[in-house]
Amino acid sequence: MKKIFFAIISLFVSTSGFSTGVIVLEGNYQGKNLYIQNPFAGSGVGFCVQEVRVNGNVTTDEIASSAFEIDFRNLQLKVGDKVEVKITHKDDCKPKVLNPEVLKPKSTFEVVSMSVDKDLTFKWTTKGETGKLAFTIEQFRWNKWVKVGEVEGNGTSTENNYSFKVAPHSGKNQFRVKQVDYTGQPKLSKTVDFQSTAAEVTFSPAKVSKEIGFFSGTTPVETMFEIYDQFGNIVKKGFASTVDASNLAKGAYYLNYDNKMGEFIKK
Numbered sequence: 001m002k003k004i005f006f007a008i009i010s011l012f013v014s015t016s017g018f019s020t021g022v023i024v025l026e027g028n029y030q031g032k033n034l035y036i037q038n039p040f041a042g043s044g045v046g047f048c049v050q051e052v053r054v055n056g057n058v059t060t061d062e063i064a065s066s067a068f069e070i071d072f073r074n075l076q077l078k079v080g081d082k083v084e085v086k087i088t089h090k091d092d093c094k095p096k097v098l099n100p101e102v103l104k105p106k107s108t109f110e111v112v113s114m115s116v117d118k119d120l121t122f123k124w125t126t127k128g129e130t131g132k133l134a135f136t137i138e139q140f141r142w143n144k145w146v147k148v149g150e151v152e153g154n155g156t157s158t159e160n161n162y163s164f165k166v167a168p169h170s171g172k173n174q175f176r177v178k179q180v181d182y183t184g185q186p187k188l189s190k191t192v193d194f195q196s197t198a199a200e201v202t203f204s205p206a207k208v209s210k211e212i213g214f215f216s217g218t219t220p221v222e223t224m225f226e227i228y229d230q231f232g233n234i235v236k237k238g239f240a241s242t243v244d245a246s247n248l249a250k251g252a253y254y255l256n257y258d259n260k261m262g263e264f265i266k267k
Helices: none
Strands: 011-013 018-028 034-037 049-054 065-070 082-090 110-116 121-127 132-142 144-154 160-165 171-180 187-190 192-196 202-204 211-216 223-231 234-240 242-244 251-257 258-266
Touching: 049 065, 110 171, 110 192, 144 160, 234 242
Parallel strands: none
Antiparallel strands: 011 018, 018 082, 034 065, 049 082, 110 121, 121 160, 132 144, 132 171, 171 187, 171 192, 202 211, 211 242, 223 234, 223 251, 251 258
């Protein structure tokens, strides 16, 4: 997945017999300014920062002080616009960016519509995105929300249309999307329901030596599954019509499949 990289990089170059450093910050404008702590140069003469450029243009911010603000409002930027900040400083000192997180993408999407079509395509339309973040598609199964896919967000404030092919279980299904930004807090959409007409799935055998099979009646069918040992550790998961159980240790196991939860014994 393509990501927006946010980094502070020290780059040393030699010009006219003395060294300088460059701090580079990349991200998206989120409506807030950067604040820089600017110490004196190691020589004691003047301040550390020599120049600030935003998207290649020298800023008009007053940098000859112990602290200053990089004011993006002067640059006519729109929320979500890409930003590259280069802070050139003397080599015998280093300024500090006090709030670098303001350039990181933030989850601000609003859902305009959500649906699941008969061809099993989950569609959703958003507005108000201000940075590129992945959408995680989740399905409610086995009394919990399970990740079933991921789609890269466009990150623009205009309406954005997305789609993802889902694999419903039998009966009533629920789907949603979420994003997680630098705060670590998930932003969740509403849920959308879909009633599947597929027949219920069963599995056999209950006492396994080599393989577990999933069936609709007597017909093998593919289903999402999870297998847990008696200590609650997940040992296998996937989407298939059969599961190789030959390498499982003997004992009791818990099996999540279709929209059900069951148990089996490995002989």
